[in-house]
Amino acid sequence: MEKWELKAGVIAILGSANRSLTLQDLARGLSSDEPSIEEALQEFESDLMAADQGMQVRRRAGRIRLEAKAQFAGAIKLADPEWTERPLSDQAVETLAIVALKQPVTIGDINAIRGVESAGTLQTLRTRKLIARTAHRGPRREKYWRTTPLFLETFKLNSLDELYQDGALQKLFPSVYSSVMDDDEELEQPDAEEPPVPPTEP
Numbered sequence: 001m002e003k004w005e006l007k008a009g010v011i012a013i014l015g016s017a018n019r020s021l022t023l024q025d026l027a028r029g030l031s032s033d034e035p036s037i038e039e040a041l042q043e044f045e046s047d048l049m050a051a052d053q054g055m056q057v058r059r060r061a062g063r064i065r066l067e068a069k070a071q072f073a074g075a076i077k078l079a080d081p082e083w084t085e086r087p088l089s090d091q092a093v094e095t096l097a098i099v100a101l102k103q104p105v106t107i108g109d110i111n112a113i114r115g116v117e118s119a120g121t122l123q124t125l126r127t128r129k130l131i132a133r134t135a136h137r138g139p140r141r142e143k144y145w146r147t148t149p150l151f152l153e154t155f156k157l158n159s160l161d162e163l164y165q166d167g168a169l170q171k172l173f174p175s176v177y178s179s180v181m182d183d184d185e186e187l188e189q190p191d192a193e194e195p196p197v198p199p200t201e202p
Contacts, residue, residue: 019129099146
């Protein structure tokens with residue numbers, strides 16, 4: 001495939017995708033290799049910057065998407081009121097905060113912290129692709145839950161490590177942070193030597 005065709009393909013895929021993608025995703029779609037995709041992507045980014053376009057390539061947490069620049073968000077909402085997805089409910093935000101703080105965490109743990117049944121809220125967050133189940137099972141054969149790459153992208157984080165820096169969790173979830181954490185509990189970044197979270201089930 002010629003270089004111009006490769007760039008055109010990258011533009012077509014990013015412009016049509018309803019989620020962020022990886023270089024591997026783009027390479028697979030265009031039957032190419034990742035270095036060639038990266039070269040085409042960088043050229044596209046340069047084109048956008050040189051022409052001062054309303055779109056930009058956003059890279060976050062190893063994923064890539066084409067999105068409108070922030071200054072045009074208001075205009076897009078006026079033109080298409082359904083463009084912005086409905087905000088999360090207070091219950092969903094509370095549950096998401098618990099998952100982010102305690103992950104990997106079981107539904108039993110989440111229910112104990114919230115004091116109410118959370119299955120429906122978890123399903124909402126799963127549908128929004130902000131959380132996912134892992135293959136690991138809890139003490140009662142429950143599945144563990146964790147946040148996803150889309151969670152990082154949504155909250156403008158490059159990695160989970162940033163959750164534990166400069167009070168990020170308090171800033172992301174100010175209304176629920178104090179109720180999720182014990183008063184005397186210190187938030188510490190997980191030990192780097194701990195085994196990684198098992199992969200999400202297919």
